[in-house]
Amino acid sequence: MAITINGSGTITGVSAGGLPDGSVTADDLATSLDLTGKTVTLPSGTGGKVLQVVQNTYSTSTSVGGSAYTDTGLSATITPSSTSSKVLVLVHQPMTHLVDINSDRLNITRLVRGSTEILSSRTLTQHEGGVNRAYDSTYMGHTYLDSPATTSATTYKTQFYIDGTTSDLYAQWGGGTSTMILMEIGA
Secondary structure (H helix, E strand, C coil): CCCEECCCCCEECCCCCCCCCCCCCHHHCCCCCCCCCCCCCCCCCCCCCEEEEEEEEECCCEEECCCCCEEEEEEEEECCCCCCCEEEEEEEEEEEEEEECCEEEEEEEEEEECCEEEEEEEEEEEECCCCCEEEEEEEEEEEEEECCCCCCCEEEEEEEEECCCCCEEEECHHHCCEEEEEEEECC
Protein backbone atom coordinates (compact mmCIF):
# COMPACT_ATOMS: atom_id res chain seq x y z
CA MET A 1 0.00 0.00 0.00
CA ALA A 2 1.29 3.42 -0.90
CA ILE A 3 1.93 6.06 1.75
CA THR A 4 -0.20 9.13 1.08
CA ILE A 5 0.05 12.57 2.66
CA ASN A 6 -3.17 14.42 1.98
CA GLY A 7 -3.94 18.13 2.20
CA SER A 8 -5.57 17.91 5.64
CA GLY A 9 -2.32 16.86 7.33
CA THR A 10 -3.11 13.16 7.72
CA ILE A 11 -1.01 10.27 6.51
CA THR A 12 -2.44 6.97 5.28
CA GLY A 13 -0.70 3.75 4.36
CA VAL A 14 1.70 3.55 7.34
CA SER A 15 1.39 0.23 9.14
CA ALA A 16 1.80 -0.14 12.91
CA GLY A 17 5.51 0.00 13.70
CA GLY A 18 6.23 1.42 10.25
CA LEU A 19 8.04 4.51 11.50
CA PRO A 20 11.71 4.19 12.40
CA ASP A 21 12.64 4.33 16.12
CA GLY A 22 13.26 7.87 17.33
CA SER A 23 11.21 9.53 14.59
CA VAL A 24 8.47 10.55 17.09
CA THR A 25 9.64 12.42 20.18
CA ALA A 26 7.84 13.56 23.34
CA ASP A 27 7.62 17.07 21.83
CA ASP A 28 5.58 15.62 18.94
CA LEU A 29 2.90 14.25 21.30
CA ALA A 30 0.00 16.07 22.92
CA THR A 31 0.51 17.26 26.52
CA SER A 32 -2.00 14.65 27.74
CA LEU A 33 -2.96 11.23 26.48
CA ASP A 34 -6.62 10.22 26.67
CA LEU A 35 -6.85 6.46 27.19
CA THR A 36 -10.51 6.41 28.16
CA GLY A 37 -11.96 3.03 27.24
CA LYS A 38 -8.55 1.65 26.27
CA THR A 39 -6.56 -1.16 27.86
CA VAL A 40 -2.91 -0.46 28.50
CA THR A 41 -0.60 -3.46 28.73
CA LEU A 42 2.56 -2.74 30.65
CA PRO A 43 5.80 -4.53 29.85
CA SER A 44 6.66 -7.57 31.97
CA GLY A 45 8.06 -6.68 35.37
CA THR A 46 6.34 -3.31 35.75
CA GLY A 47 3.59 -4.46 38.16
CA GLY A 48 3.82 -3.97 41.92
CA LYS A 49 4.73 -0.30 41.71
CA VAL A 50 3.16 2.34 43.96
CA LEU A 51 0.97 4.42 41.65
CA GLN A 52 -0.44 6.90 44.17
CA VAL A 53 -0.54 7.57 47.91
CA VAL A 54 -3.35 9.14 49.93
CA GLN A 55 -3.02 10.03 53.61
CA ASN A 56 -5.61 11.35 56.05
CA THR A 57 -5.42 12.15 59.75
CA TYR A 58 -8.11 12.62 62.39
CA SER A 59 -7.73 13.91 65.95
CA THR A 60 -11.24 14.49 67.34
CA SER A 61 -12.04 12.23 70.29
CA THR A 62 -14.77 9.67 69.54
CA SER A 63 -16.28 7.24 72.04
CA VAL A 64 -18.52 4.19 72.03
CA GLY A 65 -20.21 2.57 75.02
CA GLY A 66 -22.59 0.11 73.41
CA SER A 67 -22.40 -2.96 71.24
CA ALA A 68 -23.18 -1.36 67.86
CA TYR A 69 -20.38 -0.46 65.47
CA THR A 70 -19.60 3.27 65.51
CA ASP A 71 -17.41 5.22 63.09
CA THR A 72 -14.17 6.36 64.77
CA GLY A 73 -14.01 9.40 62.47
CA LEU A 74 -10.92 8.15 60.60
CA SER A 75 -11.38 7.61 56.87
CA ALA A 76 -9.62 8.15 53.55
CA THR A 77 -10.70 7.95 49.90
CA ILE A 78 -8.72 6.78 46.87
CA THR A 79 -9.66 6.42 43.20
CA PRO A 80 -7.76 3.47 41.69
CA SER A 81 -6.52 3.97 38.14
CA SER A 82 -7.23 0.34 37.15
CA THR A 83 -9.62 -2.39 38.25
CA SER A 84 -6.62 -4.73 38.61
CA SER A 85 -4.86 -2.42 41.10
CA LYS A 86 -4.62 -3.34 44.75
CA VAL A 87 -4.87 -0.88 47.65
CA LEU A 88 -2.53 -1.23 50.62
CA VAL A 89 -4.27 0.17 53.73
CA LEU A 90 -2.18 1.21 56.75
CA VAL A 91 -3.92 2.37 59.95
CA HIS A 92 -2.47 3.65 63.21
CA GLN A 93 -5.14 4.74 65.69
CA PRO A 94 -4.70 5.44 69.42
CA MET A 95 -7.38 3.82 71.58
CA THR A 96 -8.18 4.34 75.28
CA HIS A 97 -10.47 2.10 77.29
CA LEU A 98 -12.12 3.34 80.49
CA VAL A 99 -12.98 0.13 82.36
CA ASP A 100 -14.72 -0.53 85.69
CA ILE A 101 -13.05 -2.30 88.61
CA ASN A 102 -12.95 -6.12 88.52
CA SER A 103 -14.25 -6.32 84.97
CA ASP A 104 -13.09 -7.19 81.52
CA ARG A 105 -14.36 -6.06 78.17
CA LEU A 106 -13.85 -7.18 74.62
CA ASN A 107 -12.93 -4.30 72.28
CA ILE A 108 -13.75 -4.90 68.61
CA THR A 109 -12.33 -2.76 65.81
CA ARG A 110 -12.72 -3.19 62.09
CA LEU A 111 -11.62 -1.80 58.74
CA VAL A 112 -14.44 -1.14 56.27
CA ARG A 113 -14.46 -0.47 52.52
CA GLY A 114 -17.70 1.37 51.76
CA SER A 115 -20.05 -0.65 53.97
CA THR A 116 -18.17 -3.97 53.66
CA GLU A 117 -16.02 -5.23 56.53
CA ILE A 118 -12.66 -6.35 55.20
CA LEU A 119 -10.72 -6.87 58.45
CA SER A 120 -11.51 -6.99 62.17
CA SER A 121 -9.61 -7.47 65.40
CA ARG A 122 -10.54 -8.11 69.01
CA THR A 123 -8.66 -7.19 72.18
CA LEU A 124 -9.55 -7.99 75.78
CA THR A 125 -9.13 -5.32 78.47
CA GLN A 126 -9.11 -6.44 82.10
CA HIS A 127 -9.06 -4.36 85.29
CA GLU A 128 -8.75 -5.89 88.73
CA GLY A 129 -8.49 -4.15 92.12
CA GLY A 130 -7.30 -0.61 92.74
CA VAL A 131 -9.39 2.40 91.81
CA ASN A 132 -13.00 2.15 90.65
CA ARG A 133 -12.27 3.03 87.05
CA ALA A 134 -9.01 2.87 85.14
CA TYR A 135 -7.75 3.94 81.71
CA ASP A 136 -5.99 1.44 79.51
CA SER A 137 -4.30 2.92 76.43
CA THR A 138 -3.29 1.01 73.32
CA TYR A 139 -3.61 1.50 69.58
CA MET A 140 -5.38 -0.13 66.68
CA GLY A 141 -3.04 -1.02 63.88
CA HIS A 142 -4.45 -2.50 60.69
CA THR A 143 -2.45 -3.46 57.61
CA TYR A 144 -4.39 -4.95 54.70
CA LEU A 145 -3.83 -5.43 50.96
CA ASP A 146 -7.25 -5.01 49.37
CA SER A 147 -8.49 -5.76 45.84
CA PRO A 148 -11.39 -3.33 45.35
CA ALA A 149 -11.73 -4.13 41.59
CA THR A 150 -13.00 -0.65 40.71
CA THR A 151 -11.89 2.67 39.27
CA SER A 152 -14.50 4.57 41.30
CA ALA A 153 -13.69 6.63 44.38
CA THR A 154 -13.36 4.13 47.24
CA THR A 155 -13.60 5.11 50.90
CA TYR A 156 -11.99 3.15 53.74
CA LYS A 157 -12.85 3.84 57.38
CA THR A 158 -12.45 2.34 60.84
CA GLN A 159 -15.24 1.43 63.24
CA PHE A 160 -15.33 0.09 66.79
CA TYR A 161 -17.55 -1.18 69.59
CA ILE A 162 -17.23 -2.63 73.07
CA ASP A 163 -19.14 -5.63 74.41
CA GLY A 164 -20.80 -3.87 77.32
CA THR A 165 -22.29 -0.61 78.48
CA THR A 166 -20.44 -0.22 81.79
CA SER A 167 -17.23 0.97 80.14
CA ASP A 168 -16.30 3.29 77.34
CA LEU A 169 -13.83 2.94 74.46
CA TYR A 170 -12.28 6.07 72.94
CA ALA A 171 -10.44 6.71 69.71
CA GLN A 172 -8.15 9.78 69.55
CA TRP A 173 -8.77 10.42 73.28
CA GLY A 174 -7.00 13.48 74.66
CA GLY A 175 -6.09 14.85 71.23
CA GLY A 176 -4.25 11.80 69.89
CA THR A 177 -3.95 11.75 66.11
CA SER A 178 -4.98 8.78 63.99
CA THR A 179 -3.51 8.17 60.54
CA MET A 180 -4.72 6.20 57.52
CA ILE A 181 -2.51 5.76 54.45
CA LEU A 182 -3.82 4.25 51.20
CA MET A 183 -1.39 3.15 48.48
CA GLU A 184 -2.48 2.08 45.03
CA ILE A 185 -0.29 -0.82 43.90
CA GLY A 186 -0.14 -1.54 40.16
CA ALA A 187 -0.90 -5.11 39.09
